[in-house]
Amino acid sequence: MNVSEHPIFSCYQQHSEFFDEIFEEDGNVKEVYKKLFEIYSGHTVEDFASLNNNAKSSFFNQGITFQVYGDQEIKEKIFPFDLFPRIIDSSEWDHIEKGVLQRSKALNHFLHDVYHDKKIIKDGIVPIELINSSANYLSQMNGLEPPGGIYNHISGTDLIKHSDGKYYVLEDNIRCPSGVSYVICNRTALKKALFGVFDAYKTFTVTDYAQNLLEIMQTVKPEGVDQPNCVVITPGIYNSAYYEHSYLAKAMGVELVEGRDLYVEKDKVYMQSINGAQRVHVIYRRIDDQFIDPMEFKPDSTLGVPGLFSAYAKGNVTLVNAPGTGVADDKAIYTYMPDIIKYYLNEEPILNNVHTYHCSRPDELKYVLNNIDKLVIKPVDEAGGYGISIGNRLTKDEIEEVKKTIAASPRKYIAQPIMSLSVHATYIEESNSFEPRHVDLRTYTILGKDKDFVLKGGLTRVALQKGNLIVNSSQGGGSKDTWVLKS
């Protein structure tokens, strides 16, 4: 079986500089994809066009959309879904699962340390400046014990497969990582469109995420509470991830609240129900730290609840994730992750980190300024793929511009070698065929008191534009159903 054998792959051009997830270098299909390739080859070009349209309208009708804010109006867009699933075999997954769990646990230790004894700083592993100068460090968290001892209940770990065929972690997201609802939607959509393919593979389910999340939220209930009342808090229906917030609340069977539904009295949190006040014990908050409590943080925030932080500090309510976790998913802290893992767990890191140059260090800054064309420059504290410069895409003038920006505030930037994201067969509407596109993988790990869970699957994000390396949905990325095979 070869890439050249079917019209739906006629536009598939292999590039040797990228790792191809599906085809060997000689164009033969990799073992794990053989059955899938065989089934897909039985479909015509027209079949895929119509399946693609059906999937799109299904997402649209179900309102699985996000809002894009234009100049004049708010547009509702679907997050493009790709018909070709990504398959991860059990041994490969085992490695990933162990690796992301290790990272999440190490980060939890790190957060506790940062907000208590700061041993890792005293021992000279992580420089104090990184903590002190971080915009996401919350002094209010100093000395607080989060219920169950957990800070980063939910971690989204972004991985890529480099041209050497190995996984590398690009980012740890431990503030409010999003996208998990798409993992479930993608599975549902693929099952509807091409149910036959599931007969050929034994795949783990992804629908158990919400149940595990709820159980984990219950393990971190405040002390002395028997049956905790758990809720999800959202900024509201105009938030771009509102679908996900409502999905999670629905799937867990808990209330989806907004800040205005809650109030704090004598350091206890209540929600206003049709039968009066009802106590709230655990809040999965999808609101950023700065907005959760106008009395403690941004005073003009209308999204949060006045007094919430004080209730949290008294141990009367659990916030999931804890405030102040952002200090650890900072791109500068990322570069110390191998040391952080060794320091707290006394283990070798299972997953690779990408080598990182700190512009805050004079010698590394010098290297960066001289080698911009070979590097990716990232701002330390931006999310969503914004502010990233890819060196080999810049003109001479642009390189000079970037140099100036970095030199002006070196602490704000890090640089990494240009990693090449692996490619995967992706349905492209314009050519009505499958073409290689770059993909990454976001995994979801949840930590509770004496309980943890890694979702067997994850969000494979795909950059739909040819040659594009940025997979974020806000920048035109789509996603794929991701199968983890049972052994």
Add this chain to the structure above:
Amino acid sequence: MLARVANNLFWMGRYIERSEHIARFLNVNYFSSLDAPTTESQSRQRVLRSSLFMTNTVTTSVDHLLDEQEVLFNIALNIDEPYSIINAVRNARENANSARDVLSTEFYEALNKFYHAVLRYDPNHFKVKGLFEFTTLVTESTAILREKIRGTLFHDEVYAIIMLGISVERAIQVSHIIQTKYTDALESTPNDELFERSYEWITLLKCIESHDMMRRFYKKTPDSSNVLEFLVLHPDCPRSIMNSINRLNKHILSLSMEKLPSKNSTAYLVGKTQAHMAYLSIETIEEDIQGHLTQIRETLYTIASSIEKEYFLYN
């Protein structure tokens, strides 16, 4: 359930119901006038005035010449007119969005599809030949929505709140429609006898989807007396005001935590209204039709605001 979400569900129910009544009124009123027996009943200007009155409660002067396409567009698809169908559908969906976690996926998908179908409906097509098609889309979609509410939601407080919204809006809309057609009958007939047997009573029954069943029940030609009795007082006519008030009573009792509703509660107010209506006769209503209809509607508004005060107040 959250008080805010309850408020959203109540209004979602109201807006779904409202869109249906406006669409059906527009459809039936327009099409039954085409071959109406008298010149008055056939008058397009009167149909337009009546439609505007029903949706907007604004009386248009007889001297004011209305533009047909403009009026129909305003009622159906003009996003700038607060009383338009498109706005009712938009508000229904907006309210559903805020309560999405307590609604079933099946119901939400049906509502969302309906919303997009209305939003995408081409106004130019509508103005020229889409009146029947568009109003049918609305009445059929709302029927699907009601079934998804009944058949896919858990019959708990969420269901009770939606049904309160639907029932209160239905009673209000039906009383509106009765009042509108009552005015039409008065205007189009010169004397009492003709008024009693006006063609408008048949149109009224059709506007409330009750023509066939009324015939079956009375086995008589519709006249002012039996039509009003059927639509206001008959508990088994699914769209009568009495039927809606009975439902209001059922659902408010399922929400209320009190066994014996206290005097200032909504349950008490609804119970009192139900008892009053149950012993009201058509003869009493006929002494002052206009006055009774107005009074019923005012009671319904009081009930709606009492529900809001008792259950939805937050911040």
